[in-house]
Amino acid sequence: MTATSAARSLLVSPTHSPDPFDSSAADERRAVIERDAALVRRVRDGDSAAFDEIVKAYMRQVFQVAYRVVGHREDAEDLVQDCFLAAYQYLDSYDADRPFGPWITRIVLNRGANLRRSRARRATEPETDPVSPAPSALDEATRAEARAKLSEVLATLNERQRMIVTMCDVDGMTSAEIGERLDLAPGTVRWHLHEARRVLRRALARFIEDEP
């Protein structure tokens, strides 16, 4: 496995569980930072093709976050494009000693929050996967009610808590993986997760208890 492909699998795989004390995980992280720093230097020297490599390395990760923020595939694709444009434009403010992923994730969260507010109606109607719908224990009317309640309560969480609880409980990521993505300590992730779950459990208690 090359350093680039190892770095990419670290960044995009939701099932990868990096142990911060594992030296190979630390090596992979260092390889990613060095690769990104080299690419950014090339872009700053006028080689725009190097930015294409950055886009290819991060677009899946960016899309995943963008989709969770706006809840709509086409909006998420637009947001991905918008965020990479912003990253390119403000590349001079990027610290090349830090990983690129959390930097662009912050851009996605900030811009996505603005987009979601401006398209509130569509954002409260997340797409369902037409190919493999998740088996539902709720009837359609209850689902609609639960979904409305969920949208309402998610709106009361801050952007970070909403993203953390979604990444953990829906996408199955660990606190270490989420911390890598958002540049947060795993303990901080766990604290936000605890808070978000507490709010969600209280608001959705009726729907949870109704399940067999």
Add this chain to the structure above:
Amino acid sequence: MTDLHLYRGGRTPPDEPRRDPRLSALLRDLMGPVPMGDVDWDALAGRVGAAIRARQTPWWTYVQRWQRRALPLSLAAGAFGASILVHSWLTHPETLSSAPDMVSAVVAGTPTEHAATIFAHAVTSATPFAADFPE
């Protein structure tokens, strides 16, 4: 240990916060998976690349490109300009002194055309090749 344990720089506790399977199932049911398989990644990458190329090059790319060369270039240009001035003054001191003369003549009320003729005469008569040109 609760999942409220705050971590900052110490060893990560091995226990992940326990998942509530019913809450997770409900959230997955309501939010659905990220449709990674529905995205045409090549097309999206192409779209982003095209949008970047269509946008005007940011100003800092020019600064970044030239900043390393700017100092030696400006030093070289300054040295070259200074050597031209010194050489010109050493070989044709009248040329340099005639310009202030012309300015003071204009200020004193001499017609502009006349002052210009005086200046041109001073310059051309000071250079050897001037003899080849009719006045």
